[in-house]
Amino acid sequence: MNSTAEKYIRKEALPFIFCPGCGHGIVVNSFLRVIDKLGIGKNQMGLVSGIGCSSWSPVYLQFDCLHTLHGRALAQAEGLKAVNPDKTVVVFTGDGDCAGIGGNHLIHAAKRNVDITVIMMSNYIYGMTGGQRAPTTPYGAITKTSPLGNEEHPFDLFRLVTGAGATYYARASATHPIQLDKAIEEGMKHKGFSFIEVLSPCPTTAGRNIFSFKTPSEMYDWYESQVAVLKPGQTEAPDGKIGLGILYMNNERAELCSVQAEKKEVARNEN
């Protein structure tokens, strides 16, 4: 275990549930590097997650942690944050947890622009239940519940989440840890609803079902070939590749907890 991880891991919760080659461990490592760099204190941060492989991430960290129900991480995070506006709240979630069963909470949390950082690990599939179609599964892709090819198109999460009102959107990939660190760091510094979509390969289910890869390393090579680091100001990568970087930031839209603080003042003075 590296020294940063050593500092923050809840050892009695080990071993990790992640399969060999899973991208989620890379994301957890990146998150720990960032909070270590930012110097976020022990009692300054609450972690919240839903259900699914990625949602196990915060359970292994020595912080106050709510491992909630499927889809409900954001709703619990909003309550936690509302009564602790000075604390940092980070949500770990997956594409199914966040954009599937939790989709309504996602758009409304974005609409509120509540100061929560969301790290959504997207692997195109429902991994924990063994490889069923997710809201991010590509059109035509074979999964356990789309054996004839996915009849539905995936969400365009960038447009969905920013359209709903999020004020920070970054896309990162487990194959690019330096850019991943930056995406998380800037997201945590941003005051408002920060959404970080992380492409996190799932060799066990997506690798087998969707892509027919033989090994995790084959899958990582393919991911690398599909992504391109965006230049500042770009939101789309050339040649149809998946762009990595900070796609959107807006410091103008009012943040919910700040507005609630103002309302407390107004209401107190009126009474």
Added chain:
Amino acid sequence: MRIKKLSDSGVKLMQGNEACAAGALAADCRFMAGYPITPATEIPEYLSSRMFAAGGVFMQMEDELASINAVIGASWGGARAMTATSGPGFTLMQEALGYAAVTETPLVVINVMRGGPATGQPTCTSQDAVMQARYGGHGDYEIIALAPSSVQEAFDFTVRAFNLADKYRVPVFVLSDETVGHTREKLLIPESVEIFDDEYQGVCREYFKPDENGVPPRIRFFQGHDVLVDGQLHDQRGIRAGTDPAVCAQAIRRYCGKILDHIDDISSVEKFFPEDAETLVIAYGSVSRSALSAVRRARDEGMKVGMLKLNTVWPVPEKEIRAACAGAKRVIVPEMNVGEYLREIQRIAGCDKVQGFSSIGGVFPAPKAIYEKIAEVT
């Protein structure tokens, strides 16, 4: 318990829903999340500005799933937290209420009952969720439910609900109904209320280790405990143990036991004319007022009738019910459903002796109707 002085004490004219909301503020509730639903909507309306004035936060959520989950988050965040709902909203909340039971999250839900099932009868009174309150979620766990019958009780029971939630680390339901919620009558806000004092000293690492009462300490986030809260069945450190039969069985028994072992502390009943009652009426909520009026009339006419009013319906005040039924030849259970709590009374006192008096379709049973039933069987 600590004593909290109230600045707005005195006699008020208030609606039952408003009294629940006022009781919540008096009990130091500082977070409410809710979604508009008839006939509970006056509660979020009342709190939408007053909660901010009290230094708390009110949030109107996107649905009832979000509401109850936000309440869970706020509770771990250290606030006394609540939501208010009715029929369909209460149904949507059931998964999270099971989560709250298993994670031992204190919270209060005001359920202003309306006619069901489904959209049912949104504006009509009912006692549709008595069994649902207890058995609504999957799996075995116990909860606490109080049933106010008046505006005064709406206030008083809500204050008590918050104390019970913290004391037993459990979701507590105030099973109000449309009649109580929309009745406007006198409320005496007391000079002070008792607030359960549960400040935990030191650093806790075994978050779910029960004390001698079977209840774990009331710890909160951001106090150095690094709490791990998990909806999967877990050991005392919060570590998942979903495949460990011994740990899981022990956990489930404790979720039930910590409530069932304290029925005497939790239960509240009132007895009317218990000494010679041959016919006993058992009622709760708004129906108990109508029933009491009917019982008084029957007594005036010389009938040997008594009544047991249940202020708490879950856990079942079994000892009190058994004692009250022992001397009676027959027991009538008037309810605004097809006979939900009736089954509990029959379980305790026997089917031969106990009969229901069901009022459904949104009709509040008038004293006359209950009187006629009493007269018919007595």
